Amino acid sequence: MTYKPAQQTPAQQTKETPFLEKFPSFPPRDDMQNSLHLDDPAHQAALTEHFGNHAATIVLSEIPVRLTPSQQAGHRIPDLLIAFNTDRSLAVEQNGYSIQDQGKPPDFVLEIASAGTAENDYTHKRLDYAAFRIPEYWRFDPTGGRLYGAPIAGDQLRDAAYQPIEILEIEPEHFHGHSSVLNLCPCSDHGQLRWYDPLAQQHLMTFAEERAARISERAALLEERAARAAAEARVRDLEEKLRNTPS
Secondary structure (H helix, E strand, C coil): CCCCCCCCCCCCCCCCCCCCCCCCCCCCCCCCHHHHHHHCCCHHHHHHHHHCCCCCCEEECCCCEECCCCCCCCCECCCEEEECCCCHHHHHHHCCEEHHHHCCCCCEEEEECCCCCHHHHHCHHHHHHHHCCCCEEEEECCCCCCCCCCCEEEEEEECCEEEECCCEEEECCEEECCECCCCEEEEEECCEEEEEECCCCEECCCHHHHHHHHHHHHHHHHHHHHHHHHHHHHHHHHHHHHHHCCC
16 A cells, blocks of 8 residues: 655645645544543653654544545544654644545554443454554553453554564553554553553653652752751851850
8 A cells, every 4th residue: 555745734735725635523432431541641641742753743532544534434533543753733734644644654553442342443443453554553451351351452563464462461460562663561550551661661650640749859849948948047056156155
């Protein structure tokens, strides 16, 4: 499958090319999986900050994917999409990810299991994402595997078909595999979706962890200031005593 080069962004378009093909609006989903497992922990923000280069890196939730925006059938809306060396502003303007207009498929997609969508995720969506030539497709099951059969699973595209990525149980109820395209380890940690950075040897922090770290840093700074002020006060007292001591 070949793709034509990405179209110009809206800022680059001239009066001769004013039309930008957009995706139609899709109805909102009727479950809370993204809110609970992506939005509340702030994984999307953490991943965006981790990868940087915001203009050319897309990290978005529930963004429709098609070969072209006007394609009548075959769209998919992954819970999380990550794409490098792309035009983020074009995806925002088009209200979706057009493989033709971006010039390449997304690099990574992830689905979060829900009772109503789980079977479709590991059957039909798996085939469609492979047909789109998306290099990696991952699935996270917050029930610990009751819906997908595994707490977390990943597939890598090889010869136009997905092959399973090895998943390791690092400790009880902590599973992870390695994403080659992200160089991160998607994890299921006691039923929570996490992202482990093997280079930094730590997880990307959740919003709650970042907030706790900021509070701890501020408390340490205030304690340091108080200790410094107390030490300076003791020095002043000693100097005053020395000045008042008869020679």
